[in-house]
Amino acid sequence: MDAIDELINAAQAFYADARRNENGRSRSWEHCYRVFRDARTDPYPDRDYLSLHLAFYLASWGMYRGSSFLLQKDYKVLVPIVEEVLKPEYDCLFGVACVGLREPEIQERLTKLYDDISHYFRSIRDEVAGREVASSVSPVLVTKILMGTLGCVPAYDRFFQDGVATYKVTTREYSLESVLRLVDFYEEHNDSLEEERRGMQCEDLIYPQMKLLDMGFWQIGFEKS
Numbered sequence: 001m002d003a004i005d006e007l008i009n010a011a012q013a014f015y016a017d018a019r020r021n022e023n024g025r026s027r028s029w030e031h032c033y034r035v036f037r038d039a040r041t042d043p044y045p046d047r048d049y050l051s052l053h054l055a056f057y058l059a060s061w062g063m064y065r066g067s068s069f070l071l072q073k074d075y076k077v078l079v080p081i082v083e084e085v086l087k088p089e090y091d092c093l094f095g096v097a098c099v100g101l102r103e104p105e106i107q108e109r110l111t112k113l114y115d116d117i118s119h120y121f122r123s124i125r126d127e128v129a130g131r132e133v134a135s136s137v138s139p140v141l142v143t144k145i146l147m148g149t150l151g152c153v154p155a156y157d158r159f160f161q162d163g164v165a166t167y168k169v170t171t172r173e174y175s176l177e178s179v180l181r182l183v184d185f186y187e188e189h190n191d192s193l194e195e196e197r198r199g200m201q202c203e204d205l206i207y208p209q210m211k212l213l214d215m216g217f218w219q220i221g222f223e224k225s
Helices: 003-020 025-039 047-060 075-085 088-093 098-102 104-129 139-149 158-166 176-188 190-197 209-224
Strands: none
Touching: 003 025, 003 158, 003 190, 003 209, 025 047, 025 139, 047 075, 047 139, 075 104, 075 139, 088 104, 098 104, 098 176, 104 139, 104 176, 139 209, 158 209, 176 190, 176 209, 190 209
16 A cells, blocks of 8 residues: 555545544544644733643543653652643744745744753753753654644654654654655645645634644554554
8 A cells, every 4th residue: 555545545544533532642632732722812811720631632642641751740840841831932833834844944933842841851851850951852752742732843752753754754753854855745645635634624613734644644653553
């Protein structure tokens, strides 16, 4: 089966599961993305409420398990992340289409936001560890936040990495270059993917292009595990 056919089938399977399972974790992204969408036009967004949503979404997708430093903190540690994400300068990242990710200004803002989130968590992680940790903050955590709040890049977790590696669509490691290879893939198959995406929405919530790639390649990796 070609990469595009398997991707579409996998995305359909993921989406169908979310529709069947009313309280399944597949819907955690929808809840999180929706409240952040609404908050962008709210002059007085409830940052505490948004932090709770972000924390539960992250917990649903494995970010509070095992040795995660977030496990040692309450949800309020995410308030500064919420405040950063909601800055008007990042409006351009919300639900951004693949074509937009080719624009230098949008690339710069994506890179800046990624770096700012990573920098903030580095100090929190060092505090929890009681020492300066040499390794970078996990790209899995940062990209899950970007997907949950803005829908602008996939979450580069193990199953997504395995999915893209199956067809060598892009690299396993997150980088701007990796994202742009996903953009190339989407645009190469734009008609098929857009036809599929138009049928994927929950009430008034429209799935962004990067979410389609995120859940499709995640499902491929999951099924092959």
